[in-house]
Amino acid sequence: MFYYIYKFWKENLVVTLILFLTGLCQTIVSVQVASALDALIAFNFNHFLRIVGIVLGLFAIQLIFVRLQIIKISQVKQKMATAIRTDITQRIEKTSYNEFHKRQVGTYASWLSNDLSTIETVGFDNFYALLTGSIATLTSVIALFFFHWSLVLWTIVAGALTIFLPKIFEKQMAKSSLNTTKENERFLSRVSEVLSGFDTLFSYSLLKNITKNTREASLKLAAAKNDQAVVVSNVTIAGVFGNVFGQISILTLTGFLAFRKIVPIGSFAATSNLGITIFNTLGNVSTQLAQIRSVQPIFDKFENIEAHTENNQHLIPSEIQGIKLSHLSYAYGDKQVLSDISYHFELGNKYAIVGSSGSGKSTLLNILIGKLIDYTGSATFSNLELNEINGKDLRNNILYIDQTPYLFSGTIRENITLGESFSNSAFNQVIKEAVLEDIIEKLPDGLDTDIGEAGRLLSGGQRQRIALARGLIRGKRIILIDEGTSSLDESSALRIEENLVNNPKLTVIMITHQLRDKIEKQLDGVLTLL
Numbered sequence: 089m090f091y092y093i094y095k096f097w098k099e100n101l102v103v104t105l106i107l108f109l110t111g112l113c114q115t116i117v118s119v120q121v122a123s124a125l126d127a128l129i130a131f132n133f134n135h136f137l138r139i140v141g142i143v144l145g146l147f148a149i150q151l152i153f154v155r156l157q158i159i160k161i162s163q164v165k166q167k168m169a170t171a172i173r174t175d176i177t178q179r180i181e182k183t184s185y186n187e188f189h190k191r192q193v194g195t196y197a198s199w200l201s202n203d204l205s206t207i208e209t210v211g212f213d214n215f216y217a218l219l220t221g222s223i224a225t226l227t228s229v230i231a232l233f234f235f236h237w238s239l240v241l242w243t244i245v246a247g248a249l250t251i252f253l254p255k256i257f258e259k260q261m262a263k264s265s266l267n268t269t270k271e272n273e274r275f276l277s278r279v280s281e282v283l284s285g286f287d288t289l290f291s292y293s294l295l296k297n298i299t300k301n302t303r304e305a306s307l308k309l310a311a312a313k314n315d316q317a318v319v320v321s322n323v324t325i326a327g328v329f330g331n332v333f334g335q336i337s338i339l340t341l342t343g344f345l346a347f348r349k350i351v352p353i354g355s356f357a358a359t360s361n362l363g364i365t366i367f368n369t370l371g372n373v374s375t376q377l378a379q380i381r382s383v384q385p386i387f388d389k390f391e392n393i394e395a396h397t398e399n400n401q402h403l404i405p406s407e408i409q410g411i412k413l414s415h416l417s418y419a420y421g422d423k424q425v426l427s428d429i430s431y432h433f434e435l436g437n438k439y440a441i442v443g444s445s446g447s448g449k450s451t452l453l454n455i456l457i458g459k460l461i462d463y464t465g466s467a468t469f470s471n472l473e474l475n476e477i478n479g480k481d482l483r484n485n486i487l488y489i490d491q492t493p494y495l496f497s498g499t500i501r502e503n504i505t506l507g508e509s510f511s512n513s514a515f516n517q518v519i520k521e522a523v524l525e526d527i528i529e530k531l532p533d534g535l536d537t538d539i540g541e542a543g544r545l546l547s548g549g550q551r552q553r554i555a556l557a558r559g560l561i562r563g564k565r566i567i568l569i570d571e572g573t574s575s576l577d578e579s580s581a582l583r584i585e586e587n588l589v590n591n592p593k594l595t596v597i598m599i600t601h602q603l604r605d606k607i608e609k610q611l612d613g614v615l616t617l618l
């Protein structure tokens with residue numbers, strides 16, 4: 089957390105300066121109260137009124153600083169939160185495909201929302217509260233020194249007790265806080281999962297599962313939060329004890345000094361105020377420090393996203409060649425899926441992969457796109473072993489359109505471009521190739537029609553055509569399609585497949601459960617997996 093505070097040191101310096109000026113005003117007011125009381129005791133009414141005037145003026149200035157402080161703290165907190173979110177997403181960007189899928193999507197969402205709000209409220213808010221208190225304490229201790237040195241000495245002794253008493257619970261505090269963030273994560277994952285399954289539960293009349301799962305997850309989260317509250321209560325009580333002891337003892341000492349006529353009677357009022365400021369701060373120091381430390385495990389968790397170290401540095405030559413499989417086998421753990429496959433996909437040719445469900449068709453495409461690299465035997469592209477090719481370079485040459493392509497909320501155009509820019513002629517071309525003309529013509533805003541969350545406002549076949557257009561517009565020469573036309577009506581599917589197999593520039597390898605005669609005749613080969 090301190091890394092981010094340091095990263096925005098200029099902004100935090102401005103905040104510190106404002107806090108110092110606020111603390112200074114507050115301390116001067118406390119000291120003035122002593123003079124006011126002394127003026128009253130001496131029946132010097134004019135002097136009393138002058139001090140009241142000064143105090144009012146200081147209050148007005150303090151109010152301006154307090155307002156500024158709230159605004160500036162919020163601004164720097166938001167800058168730090170955005171920087172943390174950016175760092176998390178950049179880690180996600182750099183991770184491998186498998187590492188990303190070790191966690192559920194809800195977990196990442198929880199990091200970016202729940203954990204960030206914990207960092208803001210538990211980490212940053214306590215940091216600024218601690219900073220405010222420390223500055224006010226410093227100015228108050230200096231003020232005490234002007235009354236009598238023994239007050240400072242006693243403040244140090246009583247202050248140490250106030251700070252160290254709650255430290256007994258520090259470890260428990262960090263543990264319970266980590267437990268709460270983990271339960272928050274599980275809660276969000278479980279709830280988002282069950283809500284994502286709304287359509288399925290609806291069809292089975294099992295929507296009550298949403299309440300059931302949410303309630304179960306909520307009870308676990310509540311238990312973690314209640315455990316944390318118990319630890320917080322212990323820390324708070326220890327802090328309050330030190331605080332009250334410190335305030336009463338400093339008053340007693342001032343009373344004693346006043347009796348001895350070492351300090352004026354009015355000092356009693358001032359040291360009372362200064363004591364409240366100092367011991368309120370010190371009483372909270374341990375809790376605040378423990379809370380600040382308790383967010384550290386959250387940062388550690390973010391760092392656990394393993395960056396993908398790209399060992400496969402072979403780059404693909406500009407003159408690409410075909411894909412060759414030689415005695416290729418693949419197993420998920422003990423489960424053998426592909427055994428001893430040899431085949432040659434030549435550049436510019438068109439192929440189909442067929443086989444019963446579970447025969448390993450998608451697994452093979454995942455090897456060809458570099459997602460699965462722990463195969464045995466050989467699989468080469470342009471004479472380079474696939475698991476030695478730089479992953480990004482491989483995906484720049486081979487396009488994979490998966491079985492369930494994801495559509496983002498937004499327009500059709502945005503779903504095709506994914507934020508990149510393409511010419512109008514490229515758009516027109518892919519709209520034809522993916523047989524999207526009729527759909528776009530019928531929509532009120534054409535390509536700029538909003539398709540709803542995950543493309544909900546479109547049919548399965550329409551979604552599949554947009555996914556195809558998204559792939560085709562990228563102009564890759566090798567295209568792997570996993571059941572790319574399975575949701576389409578016969579004539580659209582045939583038109584799209586004909587467009588693909590008749591495009592001389594493309595190398596097409598498509599998985600299909602429905603190999604149409606007309607298409608089969610135009611293919612250069614069919615690989616059947618058993």
Ligand SMILES: Nc1ncnc2c1ncn2[C@@H]1O[C@H](COP(=O)(O)OP(=O)(O)OP(=O)(O)O)[C@@H](O)[C@H]1O
Binds near residue numbers: 423443445
């Ligand atoms: N990540 C995985 N971990 C373990 N087993 C897996 C994994 N992915 C797939 N499998 C298993 O490997 C086998 C082949 O799966 P794959 O998806 O490649 O088959 P497929 O031929 O494409 O099937 P379908 O035609 O139904 O899409 C299946 O038995 C599947 O259960």
